[in-house]
Amino acid sequence: MLRKLSKVVQTQKAKFATAAAAAPHTSPEILYTGLFINNEWVKSTDGRTFKTENPTNGKVIADVQQAGKADIDKAVKAAKDAFKLGSTWRQMDASQRGYLINKLADLIERDRAYLASLETLDNGKPYLASYYGDVASVIKNLRYYAGWADKNHGKVLPTDGKYFAYTRHEPVGVCGQIIPWNFPLLMAAWKLGPALAAGNTLVLKPAEQTPLTALYIAQLVKEAGFPAGVVNVVPGFGDAGAAIVDHPDVDKIDGDQHEKILDLIETGKKQGAKLMTGGFRHGKEGYFVQPTVFADVKDDMEIARTEIFGPVQTILKFSQLDELLERANSSEYGLAAAVFSKDIDRVNYLVQGLRAGTIWVNDYNVFGNQVPFGGYKQSGIGRENGPYGIKNYTEVKAVVVKLTEKNS
Secondary structure, three states, X not given: OEEEEOOOXXXXXXXXXXXXXXXXXXXXXXXXOOEEEOOEEEOOOOOOEEEEEOOOOOOEEEEEEOOOHHXXXXXXXXXXXXXXXXXXXXXXXXXXXXXXHHHHHHHHHHOHHHHXXXXXXXXXXXXXXXXXXXXXXXXXXXXXXXXXXXXXXXOEEOOOOOEEEEEEEEEOOEEEEEOOOOOHHHHHHHHHHHHHHOOOEEEEEOOOOOOHHHHHHHHHHHHHOOOOOOEEEOOOOHHHHHHHHHOOOOOEEEOOHHHHHXXXXXXHHHOOOEEEEOOOEOOOOOOOEOOEEEEOOOOOOHHHHOOOOOOEEEOOOOOOHHHHHHHHHOOOEEOEEEEOOOOHHHHHHHHHHOOOOEEEEOOOOEOOOOOXXXXXXXXXXXXXXHHHHHHOOEEEEEEEEEOOOOOO
């Protein structure tokens, strides 16, 4: 059996510790709703704000400052200034960068219950998923990349003639990072860890649906001791993201659902798929959708070809492995896939044939900070996690020096 996954929409699976979770904050205090620029909390230039809602009941949690182009310009300038030659950040030892990233992980661990509660409030996932899954993974990811800070280095290269050649691994510069709503805190860590370990500065825009945990992390960045301008967090909408993408001084870019899900479910019904269970919204408050399973799905049906960010499973029959490969690879996406089989030859055939960045065998949704994660085709460029993750934020400079004499 194979299940396609084009975006990570389920709770991250991990082998959790058996220790009991700390009690959740039932009504976590909202401490930070501003723009975090140059280690200071500021209001938007034009005074705009937006509301972030609790998806379980649709009620407003807080009004958040909404960044516009002028605010993005300020954030990018702060990041650019922090990256200048001779700045505190550029002159900092790589081991000290690692220390600061570890310090940030310490602070997140200290505030783990609060952050998990805040993530649950703003995103809607269960508290235990936030506590044991998301926040625990954030801590591990930051510690992993803290260890990389003084190990991302170049090589001496044997060169013909009287020359000495070596490579330098240098930071890219100012990185614009746009974070999705499904794993707000974890996706921020996947960007922060390698970018900071490599010595970059950054402007991070959290999703407008889920800005609160990224804003709290910004305050922890300041508490950890990162120099001003190294990390800037600017919540906003598409115009803010566009301003980051289009900004000439940004050196690298790394970047309502309830009704969409229900519309796709209705499309599946109309196109002849057999609804086995679910198929409707759940309850009167919030944005819940019943777990939904469709059988007798055909390849040309929209629900078979469209990403559904919700609890909807489509089941398609197959008779030959090549038929299965053709179906799976016909998608314009290729983030991950899973193969369930006891036949190792079939497994290997599918692993080699599937056009996806991750293939799970006899399990699903398993992640590790050491294992690269990223997609083929429209599912992205580059890889998160592992040594590949830090390469995304590294420039390689070749240096060739002429010698008067060379000896082995």
